Each structure stands twice: as C-alpha cells, then as structure tokens.
Amino acid sequence: MLIDWFTVFAQIINFLILVWLLKRFLYRPILNAIDAREKHIALALADADAKKIEAQQECDEFQCKNATFEKQRAVYLSQMMVEVKEERQRLLDAARQESDVLRSRQQQAWVREQQSLNDVLSRNVREEVFAIARKTLTDLAGATLEERVVDVFLRRLHELNDGDRVELKSVFKASPRLLYVRSAFTLSAVHCTRIEAVIKEILGEERAVQFEIVPALISGIELSSDGHKLAWSIADYIFSLKQSLDERLKPEIEMMNK
Amino acid sequence: MYLSSDDIIFWQWVFFKLNATIVFTWLVMLVLVVGSWLVTRKLSTGLHRSRWQNLLEIIVMGINQQIAEVGLRRPEVYIGFLGSLFLFVGMANIFTLFPGYEPPTGSLSTTTALAICVFVAVPLFGIEASGLREYLRAYMKPTFIMLPFNIISEVSRTLALAVRLFGNMMSGTVILAILLTITPFIFPIVMSAFGLLMGMVQAYIFTILATVYIAAATHEHKPEPRG
Structure with missing residues (x-):
C-alpha cells in the first residue's frame, strides 16, 4: 500500500x-x-520631514534677512555715495581755494619781484644813461652835464610859446610864496644868476628864488611854486624808456601769469 | 526500485519504524530550523543587514505578499502554517539535487499528512475567523441541498491536494531514475534542472491552493473592485 x-x-x-x-x-x-526597521525608517522620515520644515523655515528667514540686509546695504551705499560725493566736492573746493590763494600769493610775489627788478633796472638804466650822457656831453661839447642841463632848461623856458608863457606868468605871479629851483646837483653861481635872470625876464619882475638839491631828480631841474612846476629831467626820458619796455614785456608777463 | 521512500526502512520495532521519508524530513527540518536560527539570532533592525538576513526577509515578505494577494487580510496570522508548507515542500524538492536523497514529498504518506493538515487547518481558521455557527452555515449555501456536495468537495480537494503533489514528485523522481539507466549523461542533468523547477512550482501550487481554501473558509476576500 x-x-x-x-x-x-x-x-x-x-x-x-x-x-x-x-x-x-x-x-x-x-x-x-x-516592523522595527519600518518604525525606525518612519521615525527617521518624520524626523527628516521635521528637519526639512525647520530648514525651510530657516531658509525663508535667512532669505528674508538677506533681502532686508540687501535693502539696508543699498540704502547705506547710496547714502555713502552721496556723502562721498559731497566730501569730494568739498575737498575739491578747498583744494581749488587753496590753489587760488597760492597762485594769488605767487602772482603777488612775482609782481613784487618784477616791480623790484624794474626799479633796479630803471635805476641802473638811468644811472647808465646819465653816465653815458655825461661822458658824451663832456667829450663832445667840453661842458659838464650840469651845464647842459641848465642850458636845456633855460632854452625850454625861452622856447615857451606865448600861451604857456602867459599862463606860467599868471600862475607864478599869483603865488605869494617863494619860487623853488630844485636840481639833482649843486648849481654854480653863474647858473643861479642865469636862471634868476630868465625868471625875471619871463615874470617881468624880481622874485626871490630858493635853490634846493634833490638827488631823486637825476640830472634834472625844475621850477616850482605853490603846486605848479616846470621841469626837465633825464628821468622823463627814462620813464618813456620804461613804458616802452613794459609794453614790450607785457605778453611775456601775461603768459607767465597763466 | 522503490516507488516510495516509505519503503526504505532503516529501523523498525513493532509498529514504530524509521524510514527514509521520516529521516529526510528531519534533515529538511534541521536545515530549515538551524539555518533560520543562525541568521535570526543576530538580526539587524537598522538599514545595514547581512546577506542572509536579506534573503530570509525577501522569502518571508514574498510569502506574506502572496498570502495577501490571494485575499487574506492578516497574512501574519497564516504565515506560520502556509509559509511552513511552502518552505518544507520547496526545500524537500530542492534537495533532490543531492544524489542519494529521496524527497519526502515523493511519499504519498507525507503528501497525505500535509493534505490532512490543510484539511484540519481550513475549518479551524474558518471557525476562528467567523465562529462555529457561521462556518457550518457556509456548507449550506446557497441552499441546504448543497451540503453533501460541499462536504464531498471538501474531502475530494484534500485528496486531490495530496495526490497532485505526490504524483508530480514521485513521477519526477521515477522518470529521473529511468533516464539514468537509459542515458546516463547530459539528459538527467536537464531533467534534474527541470525537476527543480517543477518542485518549486508544486510547492507554490500546494501553498496557494491551501491559502485559497483558508481564504474561502474565512471569507476574507478583498472588496470587489468597482468598474
């Protein structure tokens, strides 16, 4: 079976x-x-979900903070830019102002220096001219420069036209004060006499004449009374020479100023 | 040549005997229990686990899933009985790979014993699920006229269950033995491989049929899908 x-x-x-x-x-x-593993996985998943939610919240918070920070940063940046611009402008203005002051000082210094140079030059030229004229007149005419100056002065008095002569006469006659004859050098007695004679001839009357020495006239001589004067001096020619030199030097000076 | 491993008797005393069926059954049981114990004594509940634990988990979860797919809603209640059926029959058939091994499932006594177990387990599970009265009333559905037919059906399907497994396994073993005597090379290897497949299919069929019977007795069907 x-x-x-x-x-x-x-x-x-x-x-x-x-x-x-x-x-x-x-x-x-x-x-x-x-079962234990499934529970473990379920717990892990739940934990992961919770962490994910937490991470998402933190992420949102971070993004929010980031956005706020970006906004604040932009505001601060714009404020800073404005302040920097203002500060820059202020510094530029200050620098410009300082530069202007320095340039002005420099120009003033330069002008002073130029003035000083001109004075020195003028004085030198006048002295040179005086010396040359003295030497030339001495060599040519055999007379001293002072004699020639007095001669020229007297000739100019003689050569006055009628209008000028009348005017001079009326002015000097009206003046109650002394007549002054100023010269850069000491006049000899002959010269003084000649001058007094010519004055008498022009005024038609005897007037007291006071002779004075004024070195600044430089080879010149002048007749003055009560604010009016009649003069001749080498300084007049030198002044003309100076004006001519100034005219010529003007473009160079302007260029240096720029 | 033996038709059944019952005929291979190692020891006998009066009524008691120790035949190849019982011995090889103990062998299969030993392998199953010791193997399970070795793996499950240090189980990991974390994500990292041993390869053997993975294998056992796959097998247990596969059986669980099959039981659930047939319609039993609480597979963990039935896995002890149904899973043991599948593992015992399957393992007994796989061991045919080893020469000298006689599958216990090739014995009508074993298949009858398993069929009797199913025959007893079905009403027990049915009564446990819906009560004695409700279970007995199921035999008279749709009408009381169906009572004898239902009883005949119950007995005949148990008989069919036993004979089907025995016939398949015994025939496979017998065919293999005959082929070994005719063509000792190559062809028996193919037949052995084929026998392995047939053995697993038979284990699956036996278990699924038992599951269906239990599901029918416990009325634990899935709700009909709505079209």
Whole structure:
C-alpha cells in the first residue's frame, strides 16, 4: 500500500513541530525586525520631514534677512555715495581755494619781484644813461652835464610859446610864496644868476628864488611854486624808456601769469 | 526500485519504524530550523543587514505578499502554517539535487499528512475567523441541498491536494531514475534542472491552493473592485 499511516502520523507531528519552530526562529524574528526597521525608517522620515520644515523655515528667514540686509546695504551705499560725493566736492573746493590763494600769493610775489627788478633796472638804466650822457656831453661839447642841463632848461623856458608863457606868468605871479629851483646837483653861481635872470625876464619882475638839491631828480631841474612846476629831467626820458619796455614785456608777463 | 521512500526502512520495532521519508524530513527540518536560527539570532533592525538576513526577509515578505494577494487580510496570522508548507515542500524538492536523497514529498504518506493538515487547518481558521455557527452555515449555501456536495468537495480537494503533489514528485523522481539507466549523461542533468523547477512550482501550487481554501473558509476576500 502507498500510504503508511504511521508515517502519515509521524509527518503530521513533524510538520506541526516544524511550524512551531519556524514561527519561533524565522517568521516572528524576521517580521519583528522588519516592523522595527519600518518604525525606525518612519521615525527617521518624520524626523527628516521635521528637519526639512525647520530648514525651510530657516531658509525663508535667512532669505528674508538677506533681502532686508540687501535693502539696508543699498540704502547705506547710496547714502555713502552721496556723502562721498559731497566730501569730494568739498575737498575739491578747498583744494581749488587753496590753489587760488597760492597762485594769488605767487602772482603777488612775482609782481613784487618784477616791480623790484624794474626799479633796479630803471635805476641802473638811468644811472647808465646819465653816465653815458655825461661822458658824451663832456667829450663832445667840453661842458659838464650840469651845464647842459641848465642850458636845456633855460632854452625850454625861452622856447615857451606865448600861451604857456602867459599862463606860467599868471600862475607864478599869483603865488605869494617863494619860487623853488630844485636840481639833482649843486648849481654854480653863474647858473643861479642865469636862471634868476630868465625868471625875471619871463615874470617881468624880481622874485626871490630858493635853490634846493634833490638827488631823486637825476640830472634834472625844475621850477616850482605853490603846486605848479616846470621841469626837465633825464628821468622823463627814462620813464618813456620804461613804458616802452613794459609794453614790450607785457605778453611775456601775461603768459607767465597763466 | 522503490516507488516510495516509505519503503526504505532503516529501523523498525513493532509498529514504530524509521524510514527514509521520516529521516529526510528531519534533515529538511534541521536545515530549515538551524539555518533560520543562525541568521535570526543576530538580526539587524537598522538599514545595514547581512546577506542572509536579506534573503530570509525577501522569502518571508514574498510569502506574506502572496498570502495577501490571494485575499487574506492578516497574512501574519497564516504565515506560520502556509509559509511552513511552502518552505518544507520547496526545500524537500530542492534537495533532490543531492544524489542519494529521496524527497519526502515523493511519499504519498507525507503528501497525505500535509493534505490532512490543510484539511484540519481550513475549518479551524474558518471557525476562528467567523465562529462555529457561521462556518457550518457556509456548507449550506446557497441552499441546504448543497451540503453533501460541499462536504464531498471538501474531502475530494484534500485528496486531490495530496495526490497532485505526490504524483508530480514521485513521477519526477521515477522518470529521473529511468533516464539514468537509459542515458546516463547530459539528459538527467536537464531533467534534474527541470525537476527543480517543477518542485518549486508544486510547492507554490500546494501553498496557494491551501491559502485559497483558508481564504474561502474565512471569507476574507478583498472588496470587489468597482468598474
């Protein structure tokens, strides 16, 4: 017979034992482990979700703060730019002002220096001219320069036209004060006499004449009374020479000022 | 040549005997239990686990899923019985790879024993799920006329369950033995491989049929999908 009932019974017992053993050593531990892992994963996922939400909140907060910071930065930057611009303008103005002051001082100094130079030059030229004229007149005419100056002065008095002569006469006659004859050098007695004679001739009357030495006239001689005077001096020619020199030097001076 | 491993008797005393069926059954049980114990004694509940734990988890979860797909809503209740059926039958068939091994499932006594277990387990699970009265009333549905037919159906399907597994496994073993005597090279290897496949298919069929019977008895069906 194919069925052995003892074996059937034994196999049933075997199978029931197997079921119990496998439940004990296989299904329950495995299913418990899987459940534990699922719980663990679920907890991890929940934790990850919570962290994600927290991270999102922090991200939002950070972005908000970042936006605020950017806005503040832009405001501060614009304020700073305005302040920098104002400060720059202020510094430029100050520098320009300082530059103007320095330039002005420099110009003044230069003008002073030029003036001084001109004075020196003028004096030198006059002295040179005087010396040359003296030497030339001495060599040519055999007379001293003072004689020639007196001669020229007297000639000019003689050569006055009628209008000038009348005017001079009326002015000097009306003046109650002394007549002054000023010269850069000491006049000899002859010269004084000649001068007094010519004055008398022009005024038509005797007037007291006071002779004075004024070195600043430089080879000149003048007749004056009460604010009016008639003069001749080498300084007049030198003044003309100076004006001519100034005219010539004017473009160079302007260029230096620029 | 033996038609059944029951005929290979190692020891006998009066009514008790120790035949190849029982011995090889113990061997299969030993491998299953010791293997499970070795793996599950240090289980990991974390994300990192051993390869053997992975294998066992795949097997257990696969059985669980199959039970759930058939319609049982609480597979963890039935996995002890149904999973043991599948693992025992499957492992008994896989061991046919080893020469000298006689599959216990090739014995009608074993298949009968397993069928009896199913025959007893089905009403037990049914009564546990819906109560004795409700379970017995199911035999008279749709009408009481169907009572004898339902009883005949219950017995015949148990018989079919036993004979189907026995026939398939015994025939496979017998065919392999005959082929070994005719063409000792190559062809038996192909047949062995084929026998492995057939063994696993039979284990699957046996378990699925038992699951279907239990599902029918417990009325734990999935709700009909709405079209």
